[in-house]
Amino acid sequence: MNIYDIAKKAGVSIATVSRAINNSGYVGKATRQKILTVIQDENYYPSRTAQNLSNGAPLKLVGIVCYNIEDMYYTKAVAVLERELSICGYDIILSCTGESRQQMQKSVDMLITKKADAIIFIGSVFAGKSESVIQNAAKHLPVFIINAQVYGKNIHCAYCDESLTIRECVKHLFNLGRQKLLFVYDVDTYGSNKKLCGFNSAVREFCISNSSVIKCGADLNIISQVIQKHLSENDTDSVICANDLLAAAALTAAAKLGIAVPEKLSVIGYNNSLIACCTSPRLTSLENNVQKLAEFTAKNINSYFTDGKAQTDYKTDFKLIIRET
Amino acid sequence: MNIYDIAKKAGVSIATVSRAINNSGYVGKATRQKILTVIQDENYYPSRTAQNLSNGAPLKLVGIVCYNIEDMYYTKAVAVLERELSICGYDIILSCTGESRQQMQKSVDMLITKKADAIIFIGSVFAGKSESVIQNAAKHLPVFIINAQVYGKNIHCAYCDESLTIRECVKHLFNLGRQKLLFVYDVDTYGSNKKLCGFNSAVREFCISNSSVIKCGADLNIISQVIQKHLSENDTDSVICANDLLAAAALTAAAKLGIAVPEKLSVIGYNNSLIACCTSPRLTSLENNVQKLAEFTAKNINSYFTDGKAQTDYKTDFKLIIRET
DNA sequence: CTGAAAGCGCTTACAG
């Protein structure tokens, strides 16, 4: 079923059908009515790809490429982006790349090829060594990044300063009189690295006497064991985690060792995700405002296409949400 | 930059460029090399939409429409689908509709119009009163459903029997000697309804002396308060929740009331999500195998397009994962 | 091995 079929059944030319569909140009009231009826009856849907080819009308498709959608930070970002962009009439193509640079390039190629109007990268994985993928993408379509800073033509960033956030956590612990800090993270990304730097410099700034860092894998049980081992072998009075899941594991570890939280051990999570409210005691967690970043980015994309004005650099504030740990 | 530009720079016709790109038909070795070099240099990407128009080549795009991607059940399903489908060369367009039937129809229209090859509905919201949206979609493209049963031409379902799962939970509690059951759910969907029916009939089957049901909203704090109120006013020895988040809230409520879990109160979650491992005590939860359903669906879609053979009805097993509650 | 030409499903000046 195409525009020719409709035209034939309605007894008009395809040009007229096109006008009726798009409400462009003149078309007689009776004619329009007839055409619309035929379209209804035949359950006809005009092809967007053909429209795109014909007049260059945008497909209204934006690509989102993210590290891992099962990580709640990304879930939140994608959820908000989808909601906000769909209000502006954009649909989204989602792809998850993990850390593989090859996979990132593949996603970018796909999006260019499939005529996406813009591309959003979420996650710090896209900064640092994978930056060239982004620079290349920016030659073909506008690029928007959440949670990483990359500079270049046609590139727009929205992020939260990940080392200042950790400084805030350290400061809070310092004010509580804590002096034996542990920082826990899982993967070696650009973002983790910034957090780590933030941790180290804050430890220096506040003259923390005792600090250590551990990196652990992705499996929740193993994470918990690793933390448990560390806590049992090292004198520690507080732990800062690179995300809430790690913090939940830290809580489990502390419970197993019979260490009272928050009396003997402070635990700070990161991202202020749903998980922070599911643990008991409920997690104190650093709110780094993904939601804000995603909302801003959606609006920014929309204004890119409407006014042609988009902001290239946006930094959000953050806040330590103090609960029970 | 299009195929004409490439042809000109390479000094050949566009037909030859096309052949070189697609590895179809003969093209001289030297000619091919030259063309490929030009393409490299010019950073040229052929337009998939034009290819699609020209020879009907599928866009390799599958639409996913789900209730709410922030609910971890859907997150998991989408994550697995994305991973498995991308292996088969399919990219995904994601849209979230909530309960709005109008929104569902809008998403379907968009997917037909944008030439998606198939459409996946995730969630029981799509069964029952919204079924007509699905039936309509199935006239235009193959439909795959996760977690609901809808029958019709071109429709393929994969699900878990939501009333048998709840029966399993009730049976487990019965075997534990529990007699005062509470069932908690949040939204009125087709799926919740099946769970509820399962609960009621199992309560009858096992001659549970005392049972009640509460429905609460979406906000975690409010949920917890509602449950807390119920527990304090009614004699209850176990609670079955329609998802893990509700169960986490139940745990919080019990903790506030000083009710020992699992000694005085059994709590069973549902979906066996990440949340089940973040609470303490860790949640006993019903594993309804979304992951399996998503993997099956991805494979099913692939075989639909390769062999033309797809299974229309697939039911997964399930299992109560017993942890500490 | 290569090119000219028709066609995919649309839109849009242009002419009437």
Added chain:
DNA sequence: CTGAAAGCGCTTACAG
């Protein structure tokens, strides 16, 4: 108000 024709960026018989 309506239609014929050209064009969007490709692919694919067909002829050479």
